[in-house]
Amino acid sequence: xxxxxxxxxxxxxxxxxxxxxxxxxxxxxxxxxxxxxxxxxxxxxxxxxxxxxxxxxxxxxxxxxxxxxxxxxxxxxxxxxxxxxxxxxxxxxxxxxxxxxxxxxxxxxxxxxxxxxxxxxxxxxxxxxxxxxxxxxxxxxxxxxxxxxxxxxxxxxxxxxxxxxxxxxxxxxxxxxxxxxxxxxxxxxxxxxxxxxxxxxxxxxxxxxxxxxxxxxxxxxxxxxxxxxxxxxxxxxxxxxxxxxxxxxxxxxxxxxxxxxxxxxxxxxxxxxxxxxxxxxxxxxxxxxxxxxxxxxxxxxxxxxxxxxxxxxxxxxxxxxxxxxxxxxxxxxxxxxxxxxxx
Amino acid sequence: xxxxxxxxxxxxxxxxxxxxxxxxxxxxxxxxxxxxxxxxxxxxxxxxxxxxxxxxxxxxxxxxxxxxxxxxxxxxxxxxxxxxxxxxxxxxxxxxxxxxxxxxxxxxxxxxxxxxxxxxxxxxxxxxxxxxxxxxxxxxxxxxxxxxxxxxxxxxxxxxxxxxxxxxxxxxxxxxxxxxxxxxxxxxxxxxxxxxxxxxxxxxxxxxxxxxxxxxxxxxxxxxxxxxxxxxxxxxxxxxxxxxxxxxxxxxxxxxxxxxxxxxxxxxxxxxxxxxxxxxxxxxxxxxxxxxxxxxxxxxxxxxxxxxxxxxxxxxxxxxxxxxxxxxxxxxxxxxxxxxxxx
Numbered sequence: 031x032x033x034x035x036x037x038x039x040x041x042x043x044x045x046x047x048x049x050x051x052x053x054x055x056x057x058x059x060x061x062x063x064x065x066x067x068x069x070x071x072x073x074x075x076x077x078x079x080x081x082x083x084x085x086x087x088x089x090x091x092x093x094x095x096x097x098x099x100x101x102x103x104x105x106x107x108x109x110x111x112x113x114x115x116x117x118x119x120x121x122x123x124x125x126x127x128x129x130x131x132x133x134x135x136x137x138x139x140x141x142x143x144x145x146x147x148x149x150x151x152x153x154x155x156x157x158x159x160x161x162x163x164x165x166x167x168x169x170x171x172x173x174x175x176x177x178x179x180x181x182x183x184x185x186x187x188x189x190x191x192x193x194x195x196x197x198x199x200x201x202x203x204x205x206x207x208x209x210x211x212x213x214x215x216x217x218x219x220x221x222x223x224x225x226x227x228x229x230x231x232x233x234x235x236x237x238x239x240x241x242x243x244x245x246x247x248x249x250x251x252x253x254x255x256x257x258x259x260x261x262x263x264x265x266x267x268x269x270x271x272x273x274x275x276x277x278x279x280x281x282x283x284x285x286x287x288x289x290x291x292x293x294x295x296x297x298x299x300x301x302x303x304x305x306x307x308x309x310x311x312x313x314x315x316x317x318x319x320x321x322x323x324x325x326x327x328x329x330x331x332x333x334x335x336x337x338x339x340x341x342x343x344x345x346x347x348x349x350x351x352x353x354x355x356x357x358x359x360x361x362x363x364x365x366x367x368x369x370x371x372x373x
Numbered sequence: 374x375x376x377x378x379x380x381x382x383x384x385x386x387x388x389x390x391x392x393x394x395x396x397x398x399x400x401x402x403x404x405x406x407x408x409x410x411x412x413x414x415x416x417x418x419x420x421x422x423x424x425x426x427x428x429x430x431x432x433x434x435x436x437x438x439x440x441x442x443x444x445x446x447x448x449x450x451x452x453x454x455x456x457x458x459x460x461x462x463x464x465x466x467x468x469x470x471x472x473x474x475x476x477x478x479x480x481x482x483x484x485x486x487x488x489x490x491x492x493x494x495x496x497x498x499x500x501x502x503x504x505x506x507x508x509x510x511x512x513x514x515x516x517x518x519x520x521x522x523x524x525x526x527x528x529x530x531x532x533x534x535x536x537x538x539x540x541x542x543x544x545x546x547x548x549x550x551x552x553x554x555x556x557x558x559x560x561x562x563x564x565x566x567x568x569x570x571x572x573x574x575x576x577x578x579x580x581x582x583x584x585x586x587x588x589x590x591x592x593x594x595x596x597x598x599x600x601x602x603x604x605x606x607x608x609x610x611x612x613x614x615x616x617x618x619x620x621x622x623x624x625x626x627x628x629x630x631x632x633x634x635x636x637x638x639x640x641x642x643x644x645x646x647x648x649x650x651x652x653x654x655x656x657x658x659x660x661x662x663x664x665x666x667x668x669x670x671x672x673x674x675x676x677x678x679x680x681x682x683x684x685x686x687x688x689x690x691x692x693x694x695x696x697x698x699x700x701x702x703x704x705x706x707x708x709x710x711x712x713x714x715x716x
Contacts, residue, residue: 056496057496071469141393158400159400170519177508177520181473
């Protein structure tokens with residue numbers, strides 16, 4: 031099963047994004063800090079000493095599964111965590127969040143559940159739920175579903191700002207364990223669930239007894255609690271949030287020219303959920319890599335002599351850290367290395 | 374034709390909003406400046422000297438008409454103007470805008486048109502188009518349509534911040550002319566167009582030769598160029614952006630306790646478009662008032678002795694200004710006064 035067949039054409043979206051980049055840049059002026067491939071936008075605040083970061087995201091098709099399972103609050107909390115991790119990738123701390131909830135006909139319980147999940151997650155990441163809009167559009171939305179999008183605003187101490195510019199050959203890749211699919215790959219995962227012989231309430235094959243629904247809808251992990259304190263470490267060179275496009279598709283966003291990242295696929299154990307998806311959906315390995323986080327929700331690029339202390343600090347803060355590869359001089363990009371044992 | 378019959382139940386949405394207010398407030402902490410009924414959220418920036426304002430909005434059903442007429446860029450520009458006017462109501466200046474564009478299947482031309490309109494409007498209001506998300510969700514959206522939402526972030530000099538707290542009995546209401554429906558009332562307006570015997574290309578009855586499409590899709594006016602400079606005038610007490618809910622429904626949002634606004638319906642000439650909608654759709658006057666701006670896109674509440682100079686300054690900056698009423702002591706609310714000639 032190829033990812034495109036499920037209805038989400040990643041590459042078509044990318045082409046659109048390139049086409050419109052010039053029009054967007056024309057609005058930037060001097061205040062915007064260009065972050066090519068950035069996970070969020072960054073601009074200098076008028077007051078001077080801080081920068082502002084902001085990102086817009088949708089929950090995506092995780093909403094459908096969440097609605098079907100009666101777990102909408104969790105999927106909407108995930109939107110907040112997702113945005114907060116996008117800010118974190120550039121060293122930003124959450125300040126505020128605003129949401130957009132739209133349906134064919136507004137169902138009060140759906141709106142309440144969505145806000146409930148977002149408010150809970152906002153409190154957790156330290157963002158004020160500053161505003162929101164509910165829209166009722168019977169000629170736009172299919173009946174019985176909901177779309178939820180949100181914008182998170184954060185602040186950056188310019189000293190702690192990270193992009194790809196500090197990354198050097200010799201750096202190590204630290205992978206922070208994910209808690210499941212997070213918010214990406216659900217169009218494919220739902221399709222696999224449909225063609226498989228299992229129901230969402232069945233146990234995940236190879237799992238620890240959790241149901242497929244539990245595994246698929248596990249919350250998007252917020253890495254800020256552990257990672258924000260490590261931003262003062264000059265050995266932490268860059269951060270990549272593993273979202274749509276998988277590990278390689280996101281890690282490349284923080285690589286400078288002439289830097290090639292090598293990801294050792296056997297450096298960590300792929301969680302049972304991803305193994306089941308690949309098997310039940312006959313999903314080729316390339317598609318698995320392009321679509322899913324495969325168990326790594328955030329990649330930190332760190333100086334070789336800092337890898338130990340950063341890793342220890344993150345582990346002490348509750349993260350499961352794997353050294354998953356390295357940066358070499360070479361053509362800018364990410365290569366997968368299948369040889370070698372676990373790191 | 375009652376507004377609810379067209380598929381948008383304003384009051385149901387309001388009930389939902391009340392239900393969730395407590396959950397939202399729990400996330401606010403000390404940084405958020407409470408603005409009851411506010412047009413945007415306001416919080417103190419960490420750096421201290423400025424405040425931040427932010428608002429999330431959708432284009433709404435104006436999109437359908439715009440798509441049908443091949444004028445999507447204009448409707449998406451309107452979203453930017455709408456957000457900028459929401460910020461302006463509390464004294465904020467635009468800084469940045471982020472968009473969300475979603476379709477069943479992304480059509481590159483649609484996305485390009487949407488971004489084109491938003492980028493143009495961002496340049497006009499002085500906002501950087503800082504980010505955006507495009508989402509392809511075939512199980513959420515009806516085919517062939519698009520939804521567009523956006524979040525605008527602005528800055529406020531706290532000295533220029535306005536809410537309802539300065540409003541006093543004796544104040545005058547200055548209405549700034551709108552350029553049409555702006556972005557509200559389109560569900561009803563489209564229905565009226567459907568039941569009328571006219572096509573969108575026909576001339577607007579009573580108009581100056583413009584087509585119905587031209588009149589219906591006229592851009593949402595941005596008032597910042599004229600109004601931002603007047604914020605330094607201490608006689609300007611409050612501002613209300615006339616959006617969903619009409620003049621009364623929005624003016625009441627900036628009235629303090631024991632302040633009653635009286636709007637003299639004959640103080641300005643109702644534009645031909647609104648007269649045609651009322652006649653062609655047999656729309657009761659109450660619904661017209663609750664749904665449309667009726668020719669007034671923003672209401673400024675000013676001290677009686679400042680009305681002349683504020684009005685002159687706005688007129689000099691290109692606005693058409695009508696003195697449309699006054700504030701009295703009384704039960705908090707807005708009353709319509711039908712007697713009297715033009716002001």
